[in-house]
Amino acid sequence: MQLANDEDLVRAEAGDLPREQVRQEHVRGVVDSGATRLVIPEALAQRLGLKTAGTARVRYADGRSADRPIARRIHLTYGDRSSVFNAIVEPQRHSALIGAIVLEDLDLVVDCTGQRLVPRDPKQIISEVE
Template sequence: MSRSELPTTLKLMTVWLLIGLALFLVFKAWEREREASRFQLAGQTVVLTRAPDGHFHWPGRVGGVEVDFLVDTGATTTALPQALAERAGLKPLGTVRTQTAGGAAEGFAARADVALEGGVRAERLPVAVLPNLHAPLLGMDVLGRLHFSQKPGELRIEPNE
């Protein structure tokens, strides 16, 4: 390779890297906007739009750690992945065995302060912490305190009066 070819090659590589970076940033901004549009607050009503994975997600916090809860009306208890529970500083209170959609699971019981976008809070909520759980599940122990209705692709949640 001659000396005159090197600057041209570097220029082309730089242009392609900048184009790739720009496309990446545009995709990330689009992805962030899509995520934000799945949660809306209309007065006291929380409106969740079905995500591409077919589920409803409700953003919140567990002990100060941001989470994206999967709304699970089939779950009796709110369940957290063990890695999340550790980041949130939850302490084991005892062993728990539970039946999940994937079969029997064993983990530990803990108490967590849960705060959901829209002002829904549950202090010292008993939760199941499961080592192989992939996403935090918001169960009927929280959802049962609320009034919710579903339309195609939309879940509306309001405080119980």
């Protein structure tokens, strides 16, 4: 998946920043359908120049809890789908963690056999209107 500083993308679209100066990285992520949010390594947040806004209390699988910064406006692209998210910043992580909010917003499901994410609808219809 591609992660980018959304503020850089907006400035580039407005012509205020050369496109090649947009801070972005292709990263691998681990899907955790039991996790709620996107979680990124602190080093990645720094390289992307992401601003933080407050903290969130997180709970780990072993029962520990901690307060972690929330990085704002991360533009995430997976395949032909993209959206802007906030993310929990973890100092000890080395890869991104993709939680339920990302899966729901991009309308992706886990293909366990193929070990990949796929669109819920093969026609790639994201929203249904009645």
